[in-house]
Amino acid sequence: MSLYRALFSLLIITSLLAGPAIGLEPSANKDDERIEKQEKEKKESPKHDSKEQGKKKHDEHKKHEKDHKDGDKDKPEASDKKKPEKKDDQSGDKSKKDAPKKEMKREPKLEESKKEEKPKPSKDDAKDQVEKKDSDDKPAKGAPKKEMKPEAKKEEPKKNEPTPAKRPAPEPKMEEGEGKKMESKLEPKSEDKPEEIPPPKEAPKPEPKPQPKPNPQKFAVTDxxxxxxxxxxxxxxxxxxxxxxxxxxxxxxxxxxxxxxxxxxxxxxxxxxxxxxxxxxxxxxxxxxxxxxxxxxxxxxxxxxxxxxxxxxxxxxxxxxxxxxxSRRSELLGLKPSSRATILFDGTSADGFVDAKVNEKGELQIGTTTKDPVQDFRLHLEFRLPYMPYATGQARSNSGLYIQERYEVQILDSFGLPGEFNECGALYRTKSPDVNMCFPPLTWQTYDVYFTAARFDDEGKKISPARITVQHNGILVQDNYVIPNKTGAGKPEGAEPRPIKLQDHGNPVVFRNVWIEYLGGPVVNSQAEAIDTPEQN
The missing domain is CATH 2.40.128 (Lipocalin)
Incomplete structure (x- = not known):
C-alpha cells in the first residue's frame, strides 16, 4: 500500500507541476504581445522623450514591485518561494522570459511563482490604469526585445492589419483584393462629375436676345x-x-x-x-x-x-x-380697258412684256419692259408698295415708271411726306407732284398717265417737247406738264420711239391690271386737244 500511495502522490505532484507550466503559456503569450506593442510604441513615439518621463517610469516600476512583493507575503507557502525567485530576476534572470517555453517547464519554482501571479493579470485587465503601468514596467527592465522579431508567424498578420498605434480613424475593413480599388478612389469621382451636371436638354433656356435692327433695304413685307x-x-x-x-x-x-x-x-x-x-x-x-x-x-x-x-x-x-x-381707295382702282386698249398684263398673261416675272399671287414683278415701243398713249396700271418701316428716302419701296426709257414717273413709299420732286407722283428730279396722294404701303394704288411724245424734224432737232399728265389714285398730280429733257438716269431724247420700263430698284414692288391705249396723231399744244381724261369721259 505504501508503494501505491507513493506513486499516487507522485502523480499528484507531477500534475501540479505540469498544470502551472501549461497555464503559463497563455500568460507568456500575453506578456510577449505586450512586449511587442511596447517595442513598436517606442519606435513610433518621438525619440526625444525627456529624462523626466524615464524617471517617472522607473519610480512607477519600483512601486509596482513593492506592491507585488506585499501581495505575495500575504499568501501561504508561495511567498517563501517567490523571494529567491525575484532576487534572481533582479540579477538578470528575468530576461529569460523570452526564452522558449520548454526551458520554462524545467524550472518548477519559476512556474509555481507565475501560477500564483496568474490571477493578477485578470485584475489588471479590469482596471485600465494598472494595465498601462505593467506595460510601462516591462520595457524598463532592459530585456533584449530584438529576439521576438524573427517570429514570422506574428509579423504576417500585422502586414494586413494596422497595429493599435498605427490604426487610423475607423475605416471599413477590406477584404483581399480591395486594396487596388481603394487606390483608384479618384477615378470614380472624375467619372461621377458629368453625371452631376444636368444634361443640355434639361438646362434652362437662355432668354431670347434682342434681335438686331433689320437691314432697311432687306426688311420688306409684302403680305x-x-x-x-x-x-x-x-x-x-x-x-x-x-x-x-x-x-x-x-x-x-x-x-x-x-x-x-x-x-x-x-x-x-x-x-x-x-x-x-x-x-x-x-x-x-x-x-x-x-x-x-x-x-x-x-x-x-x-x-x-x-x-x-x-x-x-x-x-x-x-x-x-x-x-x-x-382706308381710302382710288376711284380708278380696277378700271377696265376701253375697246381701243391693248392689255399688257391682266394677271393671267404677261405677253405684253419682255422677260416678265409673275409671282405666285399672279402679280407682275419689277425689271421688265413692254414689247412694243410707245409714242402717244394713255396708260393705266395698278401698283402696291411693300411695308418697309426701317427704310427712309429713296430706299423705301423704290421703283419707277420709265416712259420711252427716258422720262421717269417716280414710284416710292412717300406716304405722309411733303411730296418732293423725287417722291411718289413726281417727274423724277424735275417736278414735284401738285399734291402727295401716296397711300400707305400694302394698299393698291393707281397711276393713269397721258403722254405725248416729243417731236423732231428730219435733221433730228427737237421741235416740240414731250408732255405728261398723271393722275395718282384718281387725283391730278401732274397737269399737262411740259418735260424739258430726259429725267434722272433716262436715255437721251430722240425721234425714235422706245418701250416703257418698270424699274428694278431692289424693292419688291408689284403691278397688276396694266393696259395701254395708243393715241398717235399730230403734235398738240394743249391737253384738251389730244387727251380725254377720265373726268371728261
Whole structure:
C-alpha cells in the first residue's frame, strides 16, 4: 500500500507541476504581445522623450514591485518561494522570459511563482490604469526585445492589419483584393462629375436676345399676315375737331411707322390730301408706342391713338375731338380697258412684256419692259408698295415708271411726306407732284398717265417737247406738264420711239391690271386737244 500511495502522490505532484507550466503559456503569450506593442510604441513615439518621463517610469516600476512583493507575503507557502525567485530576476534572470517555453517547464519554482501571479493579470485587465503601468514596467527592465522579431508567424498578420498605434480613424475593413480599388478612389469621382451636371436638354433656356435692327433695304413685307404690331397704327385718321368759339373743322392725321415702335405723323387742317387739305397748315408730330397705345405730340399738344381712334388733346388738356381711322381707295382702282386698249398684263398673261416675272399671287414683278415701243398713249396700271418701316428716302419701296426709257414717273413709299420732286407722283428730279396722294404701303394704288411724245424734224432737232399728265389714285398730280429733257438716269431724247420700263430698284414692288391705249396723231399744244381724261369721259 505504501508503494501505491507513493506513486499516487507522485502523480499528484507531477500534475501540479505540469498544470502551472501549461497555464503559463497563455500568460507568456500575453506578456510577449505586450512586449511587442511596447517595442513598436517606442519606435513610433518621438525619440526625444525627456529624462523626466524615464524617471517617472522607473519610480512607477519600483512601486509596482513593492506592491507585488506585499501581495505575495500575504499568501501561504508561495511567498517563501517567490523571494529567491525575484532576487534572481533582479540579477538578470528575468530576461529569460523570452526564452522558449520548454526551458520554462524545467524550472518548477519559476512556474509555481507565475501560477500564483496568474490571477493578477485578470485584475489588471479590469482596471485600465494598472494595465498601462505593467506595460510601462516591462520595457524598463532592459530585456533584449530584438529576439521576438524573427517570429514570422506574428509579423504576417500585422502586414494586413494596422497595429493599435498605427490604426487610423475607423475605416471599413477590406477584404483581399480591395486594396487596388481603394487606390483608384479618384477615378470614380472624375467619372461621377458629368453625371452631376444636368444634361443640355434639361438646362434652362437662355432668354431670347434682342434681335438686331433689320437691314432697311432687306426688311420688306409684302403680305399682311407678316406685318409687325406697328402696322396696325400706321395709316390715316379723319374727323372733326372743335376750335375756339365752338367751330367744328374737318381734320386729317397721317401716321407713319418708323420701326421698333417709333412713329412720325402730321395733322392736316381741312382733311386729308385730295379730300379737303389744301397743302397749307399742318402740325408735325412724333412719338412712340407703349403697349397698345401710341402717343404723338408736339410740345404739350398730344394725340392718343388706341385701336382705330385718335383722341386730340390741346396744351391746356382739353379734348378737341376724336378722329377715326379710314382706308381710302382710288376711284380708278380696277378700271377696265376701253375697246381701243391693248392689255399688257391682266394677271393671267404677261405677253405684253419682255422677260416678265409673275409671282405666285399672279402679280407682275419689277425689271421688265413692254414689247412694243410707245409714242402717244394713255396708260393705266395698278401698283402696291411693300411695308418697309426701317427704310427712309429713296430706299423705301423704290421703283419707277420709265416712259420711252427716258422720262421717269417716280414710284416710292412717300406716304405722309411733303411730296418732293423725287417722291411718289413726281417727274423724277424735275417736278414735284401738285399734291402727295401716296397711300400707305400694302394698299393698291393707281397711276393713269397721258403722254405725248416729243417731236423732231428730219435733221433730228427737237421741235416740240414731250408732255405728261398723271393722275395718282384718281387725283391730278401732274397737269399737262411740259418735260424739258430726259429725267434722272433716262436715255437721251430722240425721234425714235422706245418701250416703257418698270424699274428694278431692289424693292419688291408689284403691278397688276396694266393696259395701254395708243393715241398717235399730230403734235398738240394743249391737253384738251389730244387727251380725254377720265373726268371728261
Amino acid at each position: 399682311l399676315s407678316q406685318v409687325d404690331e406697328d402696322f396696325a397704327y400706321q395709316g390715316e385718321y379723319y374727323g372733326k375737331l372743335r376750335l375756339p368759339g365752338g367751330i367744328l373743322e374737318a381734320t386729317g392725321i397721317q401716321v407713319i411707322a418708323r420701326g421698333d415702335g417709333n412713329f412720325v405723323g402730321r395733322q392736316l387742317r381741312g382733311g386729308l390730301p385730295g379730300n379737303g387739305w389744301r397743302n397749307d397748315q399742318l402740325i408735325d408730330l412724333s412719338g412712340k408706342r407703349d403697349g397698345d397705345q401710341l402717343v404723338l405730340s408736339q410740345g404739350n399738344y398730344q394725340v392718343h391713338i388706341t385701336g382705330k381712334k385718335a383722341t386730340v388733346i390741346n396744351s391746356a388738356g382739353d379734348i378737341l375731338g376724336i378722329l377715326t381711322k379710314v
